Amino acid sequence: MVSTEEKIGWSVSDMARNVAIDIPNGSYVNLGIGMPELVAGHVPEGREVIYHTENGLLGMGPAPAEGHEDPELINAGKKHVTAIPGASYFHHADSFTMIRGNHIDFCVLGAFQVSEEGDLANWSTGAPGAIPAVGGAMDLVAGDIKIYVISRHTTKEGVPKIVKQCTYPLTGKKVVDTIYTDLAIIDVMKEGLFVRELAPGVTFDYVQERTEAKLHLY
Amino acid sequence: MVSTEEKIGWSVSDMARNVAIDIPNGSYVNLGIGMPELVAGHVPEGREVIYHTENGLLGMGPAPAEGHEDPELINAGKKHVTAIPGASYFHHADSFTMIRGNHIDFCVLGAFQVSEEGDLANWSTGAPGAIPAVGGAMDLVAGDIKIYVISRHTTKEGVPKIVKQCTYPLTGKKVVDTIYTDLAIIDVMKEGLFVRELAPGVTFDYVQERTEAKLHLY
Amino acid sequence: MINKIVASPAEAVADIFDGAVVMISGFGEAGSPIELIHALIDQGAKDLTVISNNTGSGHVGLAALIAHRRVKKMICSFPRTANSKVFPELYKNGEIELELVPQGTLAERIRSGGAGIPAFYTPTSVGTPLADGKESRKFDGKTYVMERTIRADFSLVKCKAADRYGNLVYNKTARNFGPVMCMGAETAIVQAKKIVELGELDPEAVITPGIFVSKVVEVSDPAEESKLVAEDRRYPW
């Protein structure tokens, strides 16, 4: 465990932009609740990306202006949203056909832990007495959708989130493709975790010290 | 084999009316191709019955007036039809959800053979070289939909169609509920075939002589 | 004549019996048939198994049904949300059962029941605790778990408009589980903001054909759950 009090590395906004850059024009994207939602604000000029929310909307737009909220137009996080021209509504079985059937191209999720094999734990800390709640997390990672994890590199207490083996209950095995943290962009390859890019002023060793799993350079 | 040249028994129109009487108000009904289609013309006064055609229409109406045919509004027999007010269109998977999921109440079908246990053969005579074609027949009898067979009691050659065991390939096992022929209305019960009604001037023995399976009286 | 319209929510839910399995539409408050749920509280049926994506908010709607100890077991994907207080408390005290089901698996188990399909295979949950005790099987080298269908005795669903045949259209993301829950229950009971004449709904745009619906009741000014929760209202009032 290493102190992370120094303010180095990417901001949350930078992290969201890093993810957005890796999503090509024409992609269908499902954004998880929380930090993943920020990705929508960073789509590069000239690209058109269509957002899916699993509660039944393809073509989700930004939050409505105040006073224009519709309680029956919400996203998976139960926040008010809008629908873009060219949107469509559908029921839950059709919505998860888009997910389980690999029609969605990218899914951006938060994480409690990611293992060096790409296992993801993001639905339960397994704490005794906690109310388990899974939502659509396991469906989203079950197909062949590219899974991008956006997350701070460590917990607030400095505990690594990129680990040898997840200790929390799994969402899915070998499902994560790339991890976007405040310190680095890390690809999950068959041969292990490869650092593709380091945040400005961050060294490989600095990242490795904050990572339980072994990191590699390309 | 007994000659059936004498013109006794119910007409085809009578047979269709016999079936229609046994379909209560509010029923959802799928009518097979051919003789079953006639049932729609005999719904008793005051009853409302909704017709399903498996190619994607609930609320099928009668044939259109000449010159008003729409090649994209047809029934399962590929004949032009109309849609009533309150109709709806849907795709094939949803259409067979209505069938396989037992949402349809009654299905009226033709038959090559019905066995004393209610087995139905109505899709193939198994003749060598014939092109097999099943359509939706096996789906229609697979659930718990009430299956009414409407058919002449024997073939044109006088060969019984109600048999001990079907010799033609089966559409389904133990699926027929009632058989409506020109001679009798016969219920398929666990204990065997029971004649519920005889056509005017037709005796039980006359029907039995033209039936390979054993018939019973209630 | 076919007429599925009933006069009141009370009449619509009258037949729900003790021990029934009841599906309730909605994703959060969107699509939650709050007036039907309140009528069910008044009606008194207990020992219910409820299938719904969440467990309700505050002390109204589904949360109120649970608070009145009418629900023996919840089958859902996400039992805790921002304002859910009732379920978490009962669950921690061991006073209510929970079957946790991934959201897409829940939707498909409901649809398959309506489609006469008793079981199917899915990749969802493979390798996770939610696959524990489930049969798994490989197809083309990939592992899947077998999921059984869920059928309900009743479903309570909210929609935008209905006609006397029970044809339905929904509003935006309030559609969510409504269509599959109409398919998946023996008796689907629907509250519609508006009842329209036969033929007013475009047959190309009907989402739930009437064959899947048993009863329809007009609730022209449904309560907004989030407002009731913000005011800390408690049903019955």
Add this chain to the structure above:
Amino acid sequence: MINKIVASPAEAVADIFDGAVVMISGFGEAGSPIELIHALIDQGAKDLTVISNNTGSGHVGLAALIAHRRVKKMICSFPRTANSKVFPELYKNGEIELELVPQGTLAERIRSGGAGIPAFYTPTSVGTPLADGKESRKFDGKTYVMERTIRADFSLVKCKAADRYGNLVYNKTARNFGPVMCMGAETAIVQAKKIVELGELDPEAVITPGIFVSKVVEVSDPAEESKLVAEDRRYPW
């Protein structure tokens, strides 16, 4: 920008390769994408496996594709119809394979492929020759057969209107297999009677969301198969 619109049927079908599995929408002539099929004949791909409810009529559309010996195998529920001459002849001569599938099973096998479900159980065909060689299993005392999904490389679909995102609406009973075939193919290619601006299709009434569609081409005045058959037209003309 996303733009799935292509300029011609020829461009739309250009990538279909020899040996491809191709789904073709339609029930009889209703919903049959005749211009796309003719473009495929011109394009020349062969050894195709075609999944379609029927086998076409006369010597146009699917029947013409078969007549040109491009189809190795048909997967369908009803290969012979009033005016189907080509398939029966080839079949009797052993020159084309046939996999006969009950119609509802066909629809569900296609949908399941699009939904990431590799197999499911159905009561359809139990106890009949079409269940021969298939795994069967009892659930709650009733016997079911296991059916595997079908996936296609391409599907050719006809619809009423489309936009540049690939959102589709259909016309009456011409909808039939279109929606599930869009779900079930790697590349869904659609001919629309009309291409409309984004936002013109009511989002509540879109039947096929664009995510399931790869290419759209406008064919504003599609041929009527039954008229061509009545005139004994033969493609190519």
